[in-house]
Amino acid sequence: MSDTAAPLKLFAKKERVFPKRVWGTFRKIKWVAMVTLLGIYYLAPFLRWDRGEFAPDQAILIDMPARRAYFFFIEIWPQEVYYLTGILIVAAVSLFLVTSLFGRVWCGYACPQTVWTDLFVWVERIVQGDRAKRMKLHKSKWTFEKIWKMALTHSIWLVIGMLTGGAWVFYFNDAPTLLEQIIHLDVPMSVISWVIALTLSTYIMAGFAREQVCEYMCPYARFQSAMFDKDTLIISYDEDRGEKRGKHKKGESWEGRGHCIDCTACVQVCPVGIDIRDGLQMDCIACGLCIDACDDIMDKIDLPRGLIKYDTTTQLEKRREGIHEKLQIFRTRTFYYFGILAVVGSVILYGLLNRAETELHVLHDRNPLFVQLSDGTVRNGYDIKILNKTHADRHFILSAAGIDGAKIRMQGAGKIEADDLTVFADSVGHFRLFLSAPKPAAKRHEIVFELRDTSGALVETYDSVFISEKP
Amino acid sequence: MRPEKKDIDELSGIETTGHSWDGIKELNTPSPRWWLIIFIVSCVWAVGYWFYYPAWPTLTGNGERGGTEGTAGWTQYKQLEEQQAEIVARKAAYQSRFDAADFSTIQNDEELYAFAIAGGKSAFKDNCATCHGTGGAGGPGYPNLNDDDWIWGGTIEDIQQTLQYGIRGNHDETRFNEMPAYADILDAEDIEAVADYVVAKAAGNALPERGAVVFEENCAACHGEDAKGLRELGGPNLADAIWLYADDRNAIVSQIRKPKHGIMPAWEGRLSPSTIRQLTIYVHSLGGGEK
Ligand code: SF4
Ligand code: SF4
Numbered sequence: 001m002s003d004t005a006a007p008l009k010l011f012a013k014k015e016r017v018f019p020k021r022v023w024g025t026f027r028k029i030k031w032v033a034m035v036t037l038l039g040i041y042y043l044a045p046f047l048r049w050d051r052g053e054f055a056p057d058q059a060i061l062i063d064m065p066a067r068r069a070y071f072f073f074i075e076i077w078p079q080e081v082y083y084l085t086g087i088l089i090v091a092a093v094s095l096f097l098v099t100s101l102f103g104r105v106w107c108g109y110a111c112p113q114t115v116w117t118d119l120f121v122w123v124e125r126i127v128q129g130d131r132a133k134r135m136k137l138h139k140s141k142w143t144f145e146k147i148w149k150m151a152l153t154h155s156i157w158l159v160i161g162m163l164t165g166g167a168w169v170f171y172f173n174d175a176p177t178l179l180e181q182i183i184h185l186d187v188p189m190s191v192i193s194w195v196i197a198l199t200l201s202t203y204i205m206a207g208f209a210r211e212q213v214c215e216y217m218c219p220y221a222r223f224q225s226a227m228f229d230k231d232t233l234i235i236s237y238d239e240d241r242g243e244k245r246g247k248h249k250k251g252e253s254w255e256g257r258g259h260c261i262d263c264t265a266c267v268q269v270c271p272v273g274i275d276i277r278d279g280l281q282m283d284c285i286a287c288g289l290c291i292d293a294c295d296d297i298m299d300k301i302d303l304p305r306g307l308i309k310y311d312t313t314t315q316l317e318k319r320r321e322g323i324h325e326k327l328q329i330f331r332t333r334t335f336y337y338f339g340i341l342a343v344v345g346s347v348i349l350y351g352l353l354n355r356a357e358t359e360l361h362v363l364h365d366r367n368p369l370f371v372q373l374s375d376g377t378v379r380n381g382y383d384i385k386i387l388n389k390t391h392a393d394r395h396f397i398l399s400a401a402g403i404d405g406a407k408i409r410m411q412g413a414g415k416i417e418a419d420d421l422t423v424f425a426d427s428v429g430h431f432r433l434f435l436s437a438p439k440p441a442a443k444r445h446e447i448v449f450e451l452r453d454t455s456g457a458l459v460e461t462y463d464s465v466f467i468s469e470k471p
Numbered sequence: 472m473r474p475e476k477k478d479i480d481e482l483s484g485i486e487t488t489g490h491s492w493d494g495i496k497e498l499n500t501p502s503p504r505w506w507l508i509i510f511i512v513s514c515v516w517a518v519g520y521w522f523y524y525p526a527w528p529t530l531t532g533n534g535e536r537g538g539t540e541g542t543a544g545w546t547q548y549k550q551l552e553e554q555q556a557e558i559v560a561r562k563a564a565y566q567s568r569f570d571a572a573d574f575s576t577i578q579n580d581e582e583l584y585a586f587a588i589a590g591g592k593s594a595f596k597d598n599c600a601t602c603h604g605t606g607g608a609g610g611p612g613y614p615n616l617n618d619d620d621w622i623w624g625g626t627i628e629d630i631q632q633t634l635q636y637g638i639r640g641n642h643d644e645t646r647f648n649e650m651p652a653y654a655d656i657l658d659a660e661d662i663e664a665v666a667d668y669v670v671a672k673a674a675g676n677a678l679p680e681r682g683a684v685v686f687e688e689n690c691a692a693c694h695g696e697d698a699k700g701l702r703e704l705g706g707p708n709l710a711d712a713i714w715l716y717a718d719d720r721n722a723i724v725s726q727i728r729k730p731k732h733g734i735m736p737a738w739e740g741r742l743s744p745s746t747i748r749q750l751t752i753y754v755h756s757l758g759g760g761e762k
Contacts, residue, residue: 411756
């Protein structure tokens with residue numbers, strides 16, 4: 001520091017970004033993406049999907065109290081959360097693949113943080129006007145105009161936040177029923193707290209935090225660089241063509257200078273407030289708006305578009321050699337991602353298509369391990385769980401194989417027989433089972449429980465043990 | 472102590488606190504404003520808290536257990552009572568039906584049965600597990616409640632009676648018996664002989680003659696002619712594979728010479744009738760319950 005008089009600042013105050021309005025291809029894509037994604041988010045809970053009389057008919061539903069998750073034809077029980085792991089892996093690897101090919105398209109068009117921020121900025125612009133007006137208003141004193149404009153903006157933001165939280169809870173409840181409850185103001189506490197939490201987080205994240213979420217909070221923003229390589233499409237400013245930049249008057253020659261007229265249009269429209277001409281930066285969410293802004297300017301000054309465009313480092317280098325290089329889709333990296341995606345995807349698909357409709361679980365008693373009976377035989381106790389994932393009541397026959405002279409007795413309310421166990425639709429049947437047999441030779445004897453349906457066909461087996469002496 | 476004159480750090484232009492260590496001066500950087508505001512708000516909040524909730528211990532104590540009362544009237548004790556009342560209220564839905572129903576109704580009603588087992592299981596762990604073990608498997612001298620050998624009977628009514636009044640317990644209705652110490656009655660050879668007889672009987676081997684005579688004269692009255700026990704008298708079955716104390720011959724001899732006797736306390740008066748009924752159903756369900 002040469003200037004000793006200026007106090008050293010360790011903290012840089014965040015400059016608020018006021019993105020300017022822009023027209024163009026990518027802006028159009030973003031509008032369409034926003035409407036589609038928000039539409040899906042708000043309307044999806046109202047889609048119906050028939051699953052018979054014992055299961056809910058909501059297409060997408062996470063039913064916490066009943067511990068079931070439904071997604072169209074997919075139905076997940078708590079025992080099957082590994083499907084969720086699989087789905088998350090597929091989502092992650094797809095993201096890797098897309099990123100390594102096209103850069104941060106997720107960030108630019110689909111991430112909720114981007115979509116809601118975009119929506120909030122739109123509200124801001126409708127109420128307060130475009131960039132210049134907003135900046136002026138921001139700096140101005142608290143006049144009546146500023147007060148009502150700010151109040152209106154924030155109220156609309158809060159309403160959007162509330163709708164966001166309001167839509168969220170529909171995914172966890174039967175949507176039409178909940179809607180009716182909401183209309184009658186008879187809403188469960190859990191729903192209210194979720195709505196409040198999501199209202200506030202939407203309001204704060206999309207209203208205030210905005211690009212700071214991407215810069216400081218989001219992990220994906222950081223590790224995306226690991227997926228970039230020379231063949232990844234990134235938004236880039238063509239330095240070779242643009243420099244040397246400088247103001248340009250109509251009619252002046254372009255000889256000996258670059259095409260960038262330093263109008264800063266690209267900077268003004270940037271939602272994260274950076275200058276793309278400084279090169280690829282961590283903050284850039286690849287929204288493409290600077291391309292639109294720049295193309296617009298190029299059209300006005302009668303120069304070809306594409307001073308800022310989707311480009312790869314390889315293409316840039318080849319261009320210097322005068323070669324037009326095509327986008328490399330098949331590369332080692334994408335090959336790996338494709339591979340992982342194919343493998344995990346087929347495993348999940350296989351799992352879903354071959355999902356067991358019935359499951360048998362047997363838990364051998366630990367205390368006591370075994371019971372000596374007066375006639376010299378030994379008895380073991382087991383907790384049996386039979387999962388019936390179909391939408392109809394079913395009957396089962398349970399038997400134990402692998403031990404001689406065994407007798408099965410069921411213990412429970414009323415009269416229960418092992419050859420007629422009823423398990424209701426969509427539920428888990430719990431049973432107590434006692435197995436008595438003459439002492440086998442081994443202290444710990446391997447046995448198999450066999451579950452059959454009423455026709456006698458084997459449905460499931462479960463390996464267990466019969467213990468007859470202290471180990 | 473602040474220095475008279477403001478000491479400004481040359482490099483940063485910020486005032487220092489005047490403290491210096493080995494020539495290094497501490498800058499007077501105030502805490503961030505937001506931090507200060509939160510700090511002040513917390514202090515104000517704490518003061519409100521003192522009045523609203525019981526907060527300060529006092530010598531005499533006019534609050535529930537000493538200390539200031541708090542205008543809200545909230546205490547942890549009250550909260551506990553409320554939560555307990557909530558549980559009782561939730562149980563009430565079943566409790567009255569349970570109390571009105573007889574054993575066979577309960578055992579055939581899925582809800583009531585589950586209610587009884589849940590209540591019985593936890594009452595068992597609290598009261599019975601000390602002697603009978605958490606799984607009811609007992610131990611030497613403490614009967615295993617899972618098996619099918621019942622000294623005083625294994626029907627649901629028998630079990631209820633044992634639970635209610637105990638065995639050799641402190642209740643007027645308790646059932647009682649005591650095996651005499653045969654060391655004072657029989658000579659050593661007779662004791663050996665009858666021990667051999669009991670061992671052979673349980674194993675299903677040929678029965679020694681002398682032992683048979685001694686058994687007939689001394690033991691059959693309580694343990695039955697066939698040594699299979701007499702439940703009315705609480706005489707254990709000696710002809711089966713289950714032993715209360717131990718199954719080796721030495722242990723049998725010592726039990727004949729100087730018998731040990733366990734005590735089952737009467738639970739009437741200590742547990743509510745409803746809990747005793749839940750326990751009855753639970754013990755009956757462990758696997759040995761008789762019709
Ligand atoms: S950086 Fe993170 S939060 Fe920001 S747009 Fe990308 S994924 Fe969304
Ligand atoms: S630099 Fe361009 S692409 Fe990147 S965030 Fe800004 S406007 Fe979007």
